[in-house]
Amino acid sequence: MKRYRKLPPAAAALLIGLTLVLIILTGWHREMVSRYPVADMPYVDMDRIKIQIEEGNVGRTEALFYRKNYAGADTTEIR
Amino acid sequence: MLLGRHETGKNSIATWSTLVRALVLVIIFGCLVLGVLGRIAPPEPLSDGELLAVFPDAVRIEISSEPFFHYRALDVSDAPLGAIVVTDSVPPAIKGYLGEIGLAVGVTVDGTITGATAVRHQETPYYMEMITGSGLLERFDELDLSRPFPDIDTVSGATVSSRSIIRDIQEASTLAAQTLFGIKIPLPVTPVKSPWTSWKTVVLTVLLVLSLLVGFTGEGVRLRYTVMLLNLAGIGFVLNTPLTLSAMSRLLTLDFPGPENTLLILILLYITVSLPFQGRAYCRLVCPFGTLGHLIARLSPWQLSLSPGTLAFLPHLRRMVLGLLLFLGVWVGWSGFTEIEPFFSLFSFKLTSILWAMVIFVLVASVFVRRFWCNAMCPTGTLLLMLGRAARPGSRGTDETV
Numbered sequence: 001m002k003r004y005r006k007l008p009p010a011a012a013a014l015l016i017g018l019t020l021v022l023i024i025l026t027g028w029h030r031e032m033v034s035r036y037p038v039a040d041m042p043y044v045d046m047d048r049i050k051i052q053i054e055e056g057n058v059g060r061t062e063a064l065f066y067r068k069n070y071a072g073a074d075t076t077e078i079r
Numbered sequence: 080m081l082l083g084r085h086e087t088g089k090n091s092i093a094t095w096s097t098l099v100r101a102l103v104l105v106i107i108f109g110c111l112v113l114g115v116l117g118r119i120a121p122p123e124p125l126s127d128g129e130l131l132a133v134f135p136d137a138v139r140i141e142i143s144s145e146p147f148f149h150y151r152a153l154d155v156s157d158a159p160l161g162a163i164v165v166t167d168s169v170p171p172a173i174k175g176y177l178g179e180i181g182l183a184v185g186v187t188v189d190g191t192i193t194g195a196t197a198v199r200h201q202e203t204p205y206y207m208e209m210i211t212g213s214g215l216l217e218r219f220d221e222l223d224l225s226r227p228f229p230d231i232d233t234v235s236g237a238t239v240s241s242r243s244i245i246r247d248i249q250e251a252s253t254l255a256a257q258t259l260f261g262i263k264i265p266l267p268v269t270p271v272k273s274p275w276t277s278w279k280t281v282v283l284t285v286l287l288v289l290s291l292l293v294g295f296t297g298e299g300v301r302l303r304y305t306v307m308l309l310n311l312a313g314i315g316f317v318l319n320t321p322l323t324l325s326a327m328s329r330l331l332t333l334d335f336p337g338p339e340n341t342l343l344i345l346i347l348l349y350i351t352v353s354l355p356f357q358g359r360a361y362c363r364l365v366c367p368f369g370t371l372g373h374l375i376a377r378l379s380p381w382q383l384s385l386s387p388g389t390l391a392f393l394p395h396l397r398r399m400v401l402g403l404l405l406f407l408g409v410w411v412g413w414s415g416f417t418e419i420e421p422f423f424s425l426f427s428f429k430l431t432s433i434l435w436a437m438v439i440f441v442l443v444a445s446v447f448v449r450r451f452w453c454n455a456m457c458p459t460g461t462l463l464l465m466l467g468r469a470a471r472p473g474s475r476g477t478d479e480t481v
Binding site: 007012 | 382383384385386388389396400404407408413414415416418419431433434436437440441444447448451455456
């Protein structure tokens with residue numbers, strides 16, 4: 001039977017710890033991506049939304065939410 | 080004295096272990112409760128921005144619940160211009176890969192679609208971005224419902240979700256045009272193809288039946304490696320459909336896959352049949368990422384063994400990881416935490432940088448520790464292990480490592 005050398009417990013703890021950190025980072029990153037997609041999806045007529053904001057038909061917060069979530073664009077432009 | 084301290088240590092570990100188990104069970108039970116409550120809660124109304132995106136000509140929009148929930152789009156003089164229906168608020172219930180997709184669809188009084196957009200969904204964000212980025216939703220703009228509905232292609236790589244979206248928009252717009260505006264809708268020219276006859280479904284069926292047979296024949300080395308390699312190629316690289324925590328967490332909230340999602344249904348059927356008789360055969364034979372880890376371990380000259388203490392700790396660690404991810408992903412509602420597994424979209428090679436880091440780290444760890452992810456972390460495998468023990472009460476301790 002093949003015999004293996006032992007992995008020191010400290011090294012095992014380091015491996016496990018680093019994986020846990022990666023899991024948390026990945027989860028947080030996935031969550032941010034799902035909330036604020038960054039892909040370029042220019043199918044929304046933002047000029048129209050801007051006019052709607054100026055006319056008071058759409059709230060600024062709503063428009064920002066909309067722009068972030070469905071247009072996937074930078075939000076600084078209409079702040 | 081020494082013996083006494085040893086016994087005390089063993090007792091405290093046993094208590095701690097029981098606490099972890101109890102906590103994970105409470106979290107799993109909580110997922111079921113949240114699933115039931117989620118079905119009772121009414122969906123939130125859409126914002127003006129969302130409504131205007133699908134019906135840009137509307138001056139005023141009001142909610143109507145007769146004969147079904149929809150939004151009425153009105154002009155300056157309050158004359159009706161059309162309606163906006165949200166697909167998850169009207170029948171039939173059509174599911175995407177991970178639940179119903181709420182799509183707002185605008186229809187004018189003369190039966191023309193003004194626009195469609197996804198307003199709520201539980202699909203993987205990456206796949207939904209593929210769909211929205213492909214321009215699929217824009218293909219419905221200005222579509223005349225009084226003519227036969229055109230044959231719209233699905234998005235390659237997000238077939239189940241895009242097929243559901245196409246059907247969802249067709250059904251909801253037809254319902255609105257027929258019921259609200261009395262428009263006669265012609266029957267579709269081409270009959271809807273059943274996903275059960277697609278080549279993907281056939282390939283997966285063959286692979287899973289083969290895996291099941293190998294599991295029943297005692298998993299001889301040659302047969303086992305053959306089926307593992309076939310599954311790595313087929314379920315991994317060709318079909319890219321490994322079982323994920325994301326899918327399992329949907330099941331825990333009682334959100335079962337729709338009939339369109341044949342691949343997930345087949346994998347769940349395989350697990351239902353294999354679990355009571357073969358334990359975690361999915362992890363040993365079917366999981367493509369498990370096979371990758373297994374092959375790396377076989378080829379690596381630097382494999383190390385774990386100390387008995389570390390080995391005893393790993394099952395508790397796995398349960399804690401599962402509990403934490405389900406808590407954050409389902410209880411708190413941060414679904415991104417159910418999408419952390421390194422095989423999540425690995426086989427399409429379309430990973431984000433952080434997922435790549437995770438994949439590389441875990442595969443490098445497998446060079447030193449046999450199937451590091453499976454034995455130390457895998458929440459899906461842990462859930463299967465718990466289900467397997469419930470299905471086979473006498474199997475305790477026999478299926479802990481793969």
